[in-house]
Amino acid sequence: MEKAYDIDTVERKWQDRWENEQTYSIDNDDPRPKYYVLCMYPYPSGPAHMGHVENYTFGDLVTRFRTMQGYGVLSPIGFDSFGLPAENAAIKGGASHPRAFTDDKIKELRASLKRLGASYDWRRIIQSHDPSYIKWNQTIFLKFLEAGLAYRKNAPVNWCPGCQTVLANEQVLSDGTCERSGDVVEQKALEQWFFKVTAYTEELLQMIDSLGWADFVKTIQRNWIGKSEGAEYNLEVKDHPGKELRAFTTRPDTSFGMTFVAIAPEHSMVADLTTPEQKEVVDDLLARVKMSTELERLSESGNLDKRGAFTGSYAINPFNNKPMPIYVADYVLGGYGTGTIIGVPGEDQRDWDFAKTHGLEIIRTVQPPDDFDGEAYHGDGVMINSDWLNGLPYKEAVTKATDWLEEKGIGERQINYRLRDWLVSRQRYWGCPIPVIYCEKDGAVPVPEDQLPVLLPEDVEFKPTGESPLKFNEGFRNTTCPKCGGPAERETDTLDTFVDSSWYFLRFCDPFAEDKPFDFSAVQKWMPVDQYIGGVEHAILHLMYARFYMKALADLGMAPKELREPFARLFNQGTIRWQGSRMSKSKGNLVSPGDIFTNEGADALRLSIIFAGPPEDDKDWEDVSLEGCARYIQRVWRLAQGEVATGEDREENNDDKAIRSDAHRALAKVTADFERWSFNTAVAALMEYTNQLYKYAQGNPRKKTLDEAIDILLLALCPMIPHVTAELWEARHGSHIHEQAWPKVDESILAAQTVTLVVQVNGKVRDRIEVEADITEQAARELALGSQKIQELLNGAEPKTVIVRPPKLVNVVA
Ligand code: ANZ
Numbered sequence: 001m002e003k004a005y006d007i008d009t010v011e012r013k014w015q016d017r018w019e020n021e022q023t024y025s026i027d028n029d030d031p032r033p034k035y036y037v038l039c040m041y042p043y044p045s046g047p048a049h050m051g052h053v054e055n056y057t058f059g060d061l062v063t064r065f066r067t068m069q070g071y072g073v074l075s076p077i078g079f080d081s082f083g084l085p086a087e088n089a090a091i092k093g094g095a096s097h098p099r100a101f102t103d104d105k106i107k108e109l110r111a112s113l114k115r116l117g118a119s120y121d122w123r124r125i126i127q128s129h130d131p132s133y134i135k136w137n138q139t140i141f142l143k144f145l146e147a148g149l150a151y152r153k154n155a156p157v158n159w160c161p162g163c164q165t166v167l168a169n170e171q172v173l174s175d176g177t178c179e180r181s182g183d184v185v186e187q188k189a190l191e192q193w194f195f196k197v198t199a200y201t202e203e204l205l206q207m208i209d210s211l212g213w214a215d216f217v218k219t220i221q222r223n224w225i226g227k228s229e230g231a232e233y234n235l236e237v238k239d240h241p242g243k244e245l246r247a248f249t250t251r252p253d254t255s256f257g258m259t260f261v262a263i264a265p266e267h268s269m270v271a272d273l274t275t276p277e278q279k280e281v282v283d284d285l286l287a288r289v290k291m292s293t294e295l296e297r298l299s300e301s302g303n304l305d306k307r308g309a310f311t312g313s314y315a316i317n318p319f320n321n322k323p324m325p326i327y328v329a330d331y332v333l334g335g336y337g338t339g340t341i342i343g344v345p346g347e348d349q350r351d352w353d354f355a356k357t358h359g360l361e362i363i364r365t366v367q368p369p370d371d372f373d374g375e376a377y378h379g380d381g382v383m384i385n386s387d388w389l390n391g392l393p394y395k396e397a398v399t400k401a402t403d404w405l406e407e408k409g410i411g412e413r414q415i416n417y418r419l420r421d422w423l424v425s426r427q428r429y430w431g432c433p434i435p436v437i438y439c440e441k442d443g444a445v446p447v448p449e450d451q452l453p454v455l456l457p458e459d460v461e462f463k464p465t466g467e468s469p470l471k472f473n474e475g476f477r478n479t480t481c482p483k484c485g486g487p488a489e490r491e492t493d494t495l496d497t498f499v500d501s502s503w504y505f506l507r508f509c510d511p512f513a514e515d516k517p518f519d520f521s522a523v524q525k526w527m528p529v530d531q532y533i534g535g536v537e538h539a540i541l542h543l544m545y546a547r548f549y550m551k552a553l554a555d556l557g558m559a560p561k562e563l564r565e566p567f568a569r570l571f572n573q574g575t576i577r578w579q580g581s582r583m584s585k586s587k588g589n590l591v592s593p594g595d596i597f598t599n600e601g602a603d604a605l606r607l608s609i610i611f612a613g614p615p616e617d618d619k620d621w622e623d624v625s626l627e628g629c630a631r632y633i634q635r636v637w638r639l640a641q642g643e644v645a646t647g648e649d650r651e652e653n654n655d656d657k658a659i660r661s662d663a664h665r666a667l668a669k670v671t672a673d674f675e676r677w678s679f680n681t682a683v684a685a686l687m688e689y690t691n692q693l694y695k696y697a698q699g700n701p702r703k704k705t706l707d708e709a710i711d712i713l714l715l716a717l718c719p720m721i722p723h724v725t726a727e728l729w730e731a732r733h734g735s736h737i738h739e740q741a742w743p744k745v746d747e748s749i750l751a752a753q754t755v756t757l758v759v760q761v762n763g764k765v766r767d768r769i770e771v772e773a774d775i776t777e778q779a780a781r782e783l784a785l786g787s788q789k790i791q792e793l794l795n796g797a798e799p800k801t802v803i804v805r806p807p808k809l810v811n812v813v814a
Contacts, residue, residue, distance in 0.1 A: 004637040007601035011723040015114050023738055024063065024075055024119040028510070028522050032072030036526045037063045038505055040534030040542070041078040041126070044105040045085065048112035050576040050583060050609075050621070051535070053593050056118045057606045057720075058573060058615055058679070059533050063119060064719035065674050068742035074526050076508040077113065078126030079106050083497045087430040090462045097458070098430040102129060112593065117602045117722050119738075124511045128432070128500035133507065135453035136517035137500060138435040140549075142446045143556050145436075149196045152444065155423055159188035176291035186290050193425040193434060193493065197548045201225060201417050203564070204547055212569035214616070220539045226418025231402045232338060233411025235261060237273065238314040238323050245269070245315050245326070248337030248416060251347060252405060253397035255319040256386035257365035259355060260343035262308065262327045265289040266334025273326055275312030282328055285309040289330050307331065308354060317342075318410050319401075320387070329354060337416050345376060352376040366394050422545060424496045429460055429469040431494030439481035439488040448482050454490070468492040501542055502549040505529055505566055506559065517558065524560050532567040539572065571677060574618040576609070583621070591621055603721035604630035610720055611683040632687060633724055636717065639694060640710050640728040647703030656705040658756050658768045659696040661749050662689055663712045668745045670716045679720070686716055695765070707732075715743050759784045760811045761793050775807045784810035 018024065039059035042052060063075040086098035086105075095101035106127065113120075126133055144150035158172050162181030172178065172185045197204075205225045208218050230250035237243040245261060263270065265286050274282045285308070307330045314323035324343070331350050332341050345355035346364035352375060355362050365386045368377035383389040389397045405411035425434060433454040435447035447454055457476040460469045470476050470492035481488035503517070510522035534542075550566045553559040575582070578589040596605045608629040612619045638644055666689035673682035693709050711732070718725035718737050729737035752772075757780060759767040767789045771780065781804050784790060794814060803811040 004634045004641070004643075005724070005727070007603075007724075008598055010727045011115075011117065011597075011602050014723045014726050015117060018117075018119050018738070019114065019122060022121070022123070023736075024067070024073070025121040025123055026072055026074055028519075028525055030072035032070060034074065034526055035066045035071035035531075036074045036529045037066065037531045038076065038508070038529045038533065040532070040538060041080050041501070041504060042109060043083060043085070044079045044081055044102060044109045046105050047108045048116060048593050050591060050593065052109070052113070053116060053605060054573055054576055054609050054615075055533060055535070056113055056116060057609055058571070060116075060118045060606075060722070061610070061674075061679065061719045062531055062533070064722060064738060065742070067738070068715070068719070068740060070741065074508070075120050076124040076126070076511075077118075077120040077122070078124075078504060078508065079109070079128065080497060080501055080504075081106060081127045081129045082431045082494075082500055084428065084430070087428060087462060090430075098462075099129070099458070102430075112597075115597050115602060116593070117606070119722070124508055126504055126507055126511055128497065128504070129430075131453050131455055132514075133500070133504075134432050134455065136507065137432045137495070137503075138447070138452050138454060139449060139517060140503065140553070140558070141495070141499075142435060142449065142452075143558060144195060144552065145446055147552075147556055149199060149552055149556075150193060150424075151196065152191055152193055154189040155192040155194070156187040157190045157192070159186045159190075161186060184291055192423055193495075194421040195424050195499075195545075195548070197422045197544070198417070198419055200548055200551050201227075201419050203551060204419070204544065207547075207565055211565060211567070213567075214570070214572060217536070217539045217543070217570065217572060221544060224419065224540050224544060226416075228416050228418075230414055230416070231405055231411050232414040233318065233405050235315040235318060235324070235340075235342075237326075238316055240313075243272075245340045246338045246411075247340040247342045248414060249342050249344075251344070251394075251398065252401040252411075253383065253386075253389060253394050254344040254347045254365045255317065255342060255401060256389065257344045257346045257363040258317050258319070258324055258342045259345060259361040259363060260327055260351075260358075261315045261324045262329035262332050262341050262343055262354070263311075264332040264334040264339040265328055265330060267328070267332075267339045270311070270328055273311040273313040274328075278310055278312035281309040282311060285328055285330070308358060310358075318405075318408070325360070327354075327358070335420070336418065347376055347378065349376040349378075365389075419544075422496075422498075422548075424499055425493035426496055427468040428494050429456065429462060431497060432500060433470070434491040434493055434495055436491040437479055437481060437488045438491065439484060439486060441486060442481055442483040442488075444491075445481055445483050445488070451482070456494075468494065470494070498541055498545050502545045503553065505532075505546070506553070520560060523563065527560075527563055528566055528568045530568055532570045534570075534572065535575070536572040543567070543570070571615070573615050574613075576619050576621060576624070578621050580620065596626065600626055600630045601633075601723070603633055603724050607633065607683065607721050610679045613680055615677055615679055632690070633721060635694065636690060636713065637724060637728065639690070639697060640714060640732065644694060644697040645701050645706065647697075647701040647706040649704070650702055652702060652705065654769055655696065655699060655767075656702045658770050659693060659701075659709050660705055660746075661752075661754060661770055662692045662756060663709045664746045664749045665689075667712050667716055667743055668750055671742070671745065674719070682716075683720070686713065689713065712743050715740060755807050757783065757807055758809050759787060759790055760809070761790060761814055763811070766790060766793060771807050773807050777804045777806050780804050780806040780810055784812065 037059055039055050063073050067073045081102050086102045089095040089101045090098045141150060160178040160181055160183055162183035176185055178185050205227055208221050228250050231252040232246055232248045234244045234246050308327045311326045311328060313326045315326050317324050343351045345352040345362040347366060363385050365383055366377055366381040367384045381394060383392050383394060383397045402413055435454045437445045437447060439445055457473050460473050462469055477489050477492060479488055479490050506518050506523055509526040510518035513519050546566050551564055554561045554563050583590050604626055608624045608626045611629060612624045666685050669685045670682040697706060714725045714729055726737045754770045755773050757769045757771045758765055767787045769783055781802055799812045799814050801813040
């Protein structure tokens with residue numbers, strides 16, 4: 001492809017200029033209406049990959065578009081720079097130190113974001129590992145601690161008996177053994193730090209409705225919170241008066257179908273209920289459960305036979321006073337509900353499977369449709385086999401059964417949530433130190449604020465022991481108690497990196513503040529984020545934690561109290577794949593943006609990704625038409641440089657009117673498409689318009705019309721291809737396109753409801769006429785045949801056939 005201009009030089013020229021002139025820097029007292037665009041700040045893993053390119057291209061498009069619309073746009077960038085990969089690189093010898101590794105990667109990523117043409121307020125850069133960020137991260141931790149939102153408790157961790165240490169999940173192999181010693185990893189309870197997310201469960205749930213997020217993300221959030229309404233009730237243990245189990249169920253109506261009871265392996269009564277004869281099988285099961293993860297336990301596959309053991313005891317079903325065998329079953333979780341379930345195989349599939357393998361009876365209590373068989377029935381229906389509930393629709397039976405439990409004093413209505421508090425401590429080096437000191441006399445003492453930040457020591461042994469490397473650094477660990485001055489030890493765990501990303505969007509509002517995490521007025525000015533952009537992999541944890549932080553900070557008086565939600569609108573882009581699979585170095589299918597920047601250019605790459613499909617869809621690299629987009633940009637160049645035509649000064653004719661109408665229609669469509677994140681259709685509309693414009697230019701264009709039409713094209717394209725449009729605009733006007741206003745659509749043109757009627761002679765387009773959208777067939781024929789151009793072409797001859805398709809086409813066969 002012959003290049004009309006030197007892409008690399010032009011793009012770099014503008015990138016330097018945007019950086020030097022701080023085109024997208026914005027002050028907090030900017031008078032324009034505010035708009036806050038934020039792409040999830042990246043983990044610095046080296047030069048940008050295609051995922052980054054997509055994410056930051058969309059963000060940049062929105063930034064430039066909103067700026068042209070007259071908003072004062074805050075568009076910051078930073079780096080989520082703590083985390084495992086940097087530490088692992090140091091462990092594996094790929095880097096001298098996590099800090100050196102991280103700083104290098106940041107440099108590389110920063111350079112490629114600049115080379116992509118992404119424009120930020122570079123003054124506002126935040127890095128999670130900067131002392132200034134650590135300081136405020138720790139200050140917030142201490143505020144949480146003071147308010148009871150941070151606390152310490154025993155929690156199960158992976159424990160390797162061979163190495164005598166804690167392992168991260170990543171260090172446990174899929175067969176449940178330690179990656180180093182090969183020993184079977186156990187679950188062991190250790191003291192850990194938590195954030196009390198559950199203090200906000202209901203608000204986190206209620207406010208989901210108010211968010212401008214995709215429905216599926218809202219559903220993921222709702223399911224994660226997992227509110228379920230049901231009942232808890234007591235079941236007496238047979239032959240042990242006074243001994244009771246308590247079960248949680250969302251379907252008390254099914255109680256007459258109960259054929260067993262199951263308790264979690266962690267249930268406090270397991271040993272108590274297990275008879276001597278059953279001790280061996282129960283112990284066996286407990287040993288196996290110790291090795292499995294919660295996910296494995298909840299999965300519906302696997303050998304169910306091995307997953308339950310009879311305790312030898314029975315519980316009395318209060319609904320019919322029949323004895324039910326009590327099992328220990330791994331699919332009952334210790335941390336949910338009461339850790340005891342009623343086994344109702346007729347309506348619950350896992351209970352069905354369990355009953356089948358253990359030879360337990362199955363009694364249906366909701367009448368399934370006639371042809372239904374072979375599995376549990378979850379649908380609607382009326383009650384059967386249920387004594388005084390028979391004949392009721394099941395929903396009414398739920399209420400009646402619950403009322404009965406409450407009247408008899410056997411049970412109560414109960415709401416349960418799946419959401420758990422957030423375990424924030426990590427036995428890792430490359431993270432934010434937890435600012436707590438342990439003293440024999442005073443216990444856990446917060447580090448005084450004037451001693452913050454607590455920074456990481458540099459000289460640390462990274463070799464994995466499973467325990468925090470900080471533990472072995474005497475200089476860091478040993479300190480004095482801030483209260484009594486006696487010898488004390490620092491906390492050696494560090495904070496989960498999700499802590500860092502839970503409030504960085506607030507710090508962006510005021511990264512310059514030295515004496516506080518951020519100024520209230522700055523946050524009041526910019527928050528909430530108007531458009532948040534990021535991958536769907538963050539649909540649960542990051543978004544939930546950030547929402548929790550916002551509420552907690554507001555309640556602690558650290559953020560404006562009316563600010564409850566951080567992200568007003570959220571967009572989750574799809575991923576770019578290679579023949580259906582993930583692009584990765586190990587698969588050798590990585591397409592490097594770096595080469596494309598120098599060959600086809602950042603503009604072509606940006607445009608081709610925008611054009612490849614709806615932004616939310618996954619795309620395959622094969623569908624990205626880089627070459628096509630590069631060629632398109634060359635065409636725009638030739639057109640705007642006057643290589644096709646410059647036009648002449650004359651009165652406006654029908655052709656001019658038609659192209660002007662095309663321009664404003666395209667502009668109206670692009671504006672609307674940008675608003676609704678339909679970027680690919682905006683590109684399609686502009687490409688079609690460019691074709692019309694090219695043809696117009698090749699005819700007999702009028703200078704004034706051609707100029708306006710090209711200007712509209714450049715302005716509409718510039719959020720997507722910012723470099724080439726800036727270069728062309730400068731050549732045409734001597735000014736900076738990124739300081740121009742978004743062009744106004746001439747509403748009178750749209751209001752006229754006219755369309756372009758294309759007149760072809762023998763299949764070739766010979767004329768275009770603006771007509772009313774509701775033109776009749778007869779009128780269209782007369783107009784077309786009466787056109788001066790067509791008359792000249794026909795030169796008096798009678799056309800053979802005239803095909804009329806109002807309002808868009810008349811085809812004359814001569
Ligand atoms: C009988 C029943 C019949 C149930 C039926 C469901 C459907 P959600 O809705 O997610 O809250 N359950 C209770 N505690 C459990 C635990 N600790 N571990 C595993 N499962 C537990 O789920 C509540 C339902 O999950 C409860 O209602 C119980 O099964 C089970 F047609 O009781 B159900």
